[in-house]
Amino acid sequence: xxxxSILRNYKAQNEQMNRILGQISDDQLMQEVSPGKNTGVYLxxxxxxxxxxxxxxxxxxxxxxxxxxxxxxxxPDKSGQEMPGPAELRDMWxxxxxxxxxxxxxxxxxxxxxxxxxVSEADFANxxxxxxxxxxxxxxLHQAYHVGQIALLK
Numbered sequence: 145x146x147x148x149s150i151l152r153n154y155k156a157q158n159e160q161m162n163r164i165l166g167q168i169s170d171d172q173l174m175q176e177v178s179p180g181k182n183t184g185v186y187l188x189x190x191x192x193x194x195x196x197x198x199x200x201x202x203x204x205x206x207x208x209x210x211x212x213x214x215x216x217x218x219x220p221d222k223s224g225q226e227m228p229g230p231a232e233l234r235d236m237w238x239x240x241x242x243x244x245x246x247x248x249x250x251x252x253x254x255x256x257x258x259x260x261x262x263v264s265e266a267d268f269a270n271x272x273x274x275x276x277x278x279x280x281x282x283x284x285l286h287q288a289y290h291v292g293q294i295a296l297l298k
Contacts, residue, residue: 147256150280151248157284158241161191161291165237168297170230177296184297186221187290188233192240193217194286201260201279204247209236248280 165173165188173184182190193212199205207213215225228236256277259268268274 147253147277150277150284153284154248154280155245157287157291158245161237161241161287161294164291164295164298165234168294172297173230173233173294175297177293182221182293184294185227185230185233186216187294188230188237189216189227191287191290192233192236195244195283196240198244198279198283199247201262202247202251202276203261208240208243212236251276 168184173188176183177187189212192209193216196207196209196212199207212228215223215227219225257272257275259265259272259274260276260279263271263274
């Protein structure tokens with residue numbers, strides 16, 4: 145029941161992001177959410193790149209868009225890194241979030257409390273909270289924060 149609730153929240157967060165992306169133009173997405181702050185494009189790319197890491201953490205294969213890591217996770221906005229444009233990021237978001245949703249919906253319930261790939265078996269024995277469900281919870285909070293920022297562009 146708890147896992148089902150968390151997965152419902154994951155879907156709701158993605159629906160919220162899709163609604164906001166449907167309400168703002170590519171030009172609006174290129175703007176800063178507040179003077180001197182990140183652009184919507186950067187935040188969207190950042191969410192995609194951060195969420196993509198769950199594929200490897202869950203042992204579900206490689207990231208769909210590993211090229212996003214440098215521009216959106218390792219360097220700040222306006223660092224001069226080459227970034228995809230709004231239309232390409234919108235497409236990446238749609239494909240990545242759909243693939244992750246499929247992964248999560250098909251993950252057996254007993255797998256959610258297993259360790260993720262970034263923690264050793266020895267460390268997991270001492271810290272069983274370092275599991276897949278905890279990863280998803282932290283990414284949900286992370287995404288919700290940035291979706292709220294992107295909503296400021298409306």
